[in-house]
Amino acid sequence: MNEHTSSTVLASPMAIxxxxxxDTTIAELGSPKVHSEITGICDKVTQSDEESIEYCKSLLSYWPSNWREKPPIIDIGDSPYRKEEELLDIVPFDLSKGYDMRKIISLVADGGAFVESKDVFAPSVITGFARIGGQSVGIVASNPAVNLGALDMDTSDKEARFIRFCDAFNIPLVFLADTIGFLSDTNKQAMGLECHAAKVMYAISEATVPKITIYIRNCSNYGDLAFGNEQLGCDIAFAWPTCQLGKITDFAQFYTKGLDMDKMKAAVEKYNTIYNAANRLMFSDIIDPRETRATIYKALTWLGNKKEDRPWKKHGNIPL
Structure with a gap:
């Protein structure tokens, strides 16, 4: 939407x-700010029609012409096996500290190019398109810079919409997970958080394109359900050595009475270790962070001819 000329409403201020x-105004009802930050209808706010056209052209370069084709492969000469030493220094060890996941995406993507969709809506999750080894991928990533990547109704709707779009046009999905998971309160419960969260799980399990997950640092409070765990049909998952992957966090302390808090914290830390997660077969391998790009490329190559047939039905019944 052009910030200076665009708006979209179903009823005019006069009708309302x-x-x-x-008394309302067009700006209050359907300005680019409203639809980019609140409703999520707008994917990108631009400053001119020319910028809007260029954004659309960049998106189209990642997509096939129709659902029967695969996305175009565009090799820019960036080695898919390129190692990035900088990846070792981006992620803080302290789980309470955030960082911008876009830094990791830019280091993993071909030429650092990433076309983001809905960048200011539900900003604790990042969605957009990139290439790895010339192959188009749809990236779904936590953004720990915003509420430590917490998930809610808006992030769920944003993810589900993007995942289903990629699946419709044969675009492989790459998940980068670092989230404190689904956080709820009485207001969110009243608004149906579970129903919104179920949309993501449905979209992931419904998708038949290649699905690759990288666990970066933290994935707790059932956050893995929003980032393609293998139980939901992810084809292959990897974890950085720094990752804590479990259903329990320190927040569990506040709901536990009569237990020694030090013992409780020690039990939580032991349960959430990367090795315990490996023992529970929550991912396929622990990888060197510097080899994240190469790992994703190899997985894309392995899954290049993936064909998953499902029993015929009229259509699914996504929880709306």
Whole structure:
């Protein structure tokens, strides 16, 4: 949407005034700010029509012409086996400290190019398109810079929409997970958080394109359900050595009475270790962070001819 000229509404201010008596404006009802930050209808706010056209052209370069084709392969000469030493220094060991996941995406993608979708809507999750070894991929990533990557209704809707789009056009999915998981309160419960969260799980399990997950640092409070764990049909998952992957976090302390808090914390830390997760077969391998790009490329190569047939049905029934 052009910030200076665009708007979209279903009812004009005059119609609303006539029916409800409420005074409103077009800007309040359907400005680019409203639809990019609140409703999520707008994927990108631009400063001119020319910028909008260029954004659309960049998106189209990642997509096939139709659902029967695979996305175009565009090799820019960036080695898929390139190692990135900088990846060792981006992620803080302290789980309470955030960082911008876009830094990791830019180091993993061909030429650092990443076309983001809905960048200001539900900003604790990042969605967009990149290439790895010339192959188009849809990236779904936590953004620990915003609420430590916490998940809610808006992030769930954003993810589900993006995942289903990629699946519709044969674009492989790459998940980069570092989240404190689904966080709820009485307001979110009243708004149906579980129903929104179920949309993501449905979209992931429904998708038949290659699905690759990289666990970066933390994935707890059932956050792995929003980032393609193998139980939901992810084809292959990898973990950095720094990752803590479990269903329990230190937050569990606050809901536990009569137990020694030091013992509780020690039990939580022991349960959430990367090795315990490996013993529970939650991923396929622990990888060197510097080899993240090469690992994803190899997985894309392995899954290049993936064909997953499902029993015929009229359509699915996504929880709306």
């Amino acid at each position: 005034k006539a029916v409800t008596g409420q």
